[in-house]
Amino acid sequence: MSEDIKLELKKPLDKMTAKELRQLCMDKIPQITGASGKTKEELLSSIKNVLGIVEDESGKSGAYKEQIRTIKGRIKELQSQKAVIPKSRRKQRAILRKKIHDLKKNTRRLAAA
Numbered sequence: 001m002s003e004d005i006k007l008e009l010k011k012p013l014d015k016m017t018a019k020e021l022r023q024l025c026m027d028k029i030p031q032i033t034g035a036s037g038k039t040k041e042e043l044l045s046s047i048k049n050v051l052g053i054v055e056d057e058s059g060k061s062g063a064y065k066e067q068i069r070t071i072k073g074r075i076k077e078l079q080s081q082k083a084v085i086p087k088s089r090r091k092q093r094a095i096l097r098k099k100i101h102d103l104k105k106n107t108r109r110l111a112a113a
Contacts, residue, residue: 007051013044021047064110071110075103 007028013021018040025035025043032046048054082096 013047013053018043064113068107068110071103071107075100075107078103 007024009016009024016024021040021043022035022038025032025047029047029050031050032043035043035046038046078096078100082093082100085093085096087093
């Protein structure tokens with residue numbers, strides 16, 4: 001089926017809105033019926049099935065999921081410590097804020113990897 005349909009998309013399917021996906025289904029993919037009543041996830045899965053695109057079930061951050069979870073736990077601990085420190089101790093609060101910022105940056109990097 002995928003050899004019959006040649007789509008030239010301006011952006012990836014995952015980045016398209018539900019409205020754009022519906023329009024794509026109605027205009028260029030006649031095999032998909034009932035597109036107007038489907039959600040974005042349903043539209044994505046049906047388009048990928050028709051085009052023969054295989055989805056990776058594990059997800060990108062699957063390998064680092066446990067690390068991200070532990071780092072986020074550490075972030076919550078630091079945030080609760082920061083909340084207890086009075087505002088007059090600016091230096092101590094700034095140190096905690098910097099640690100929280102670095103940990104958040106690490107989680108974003110792990111999720112992107």
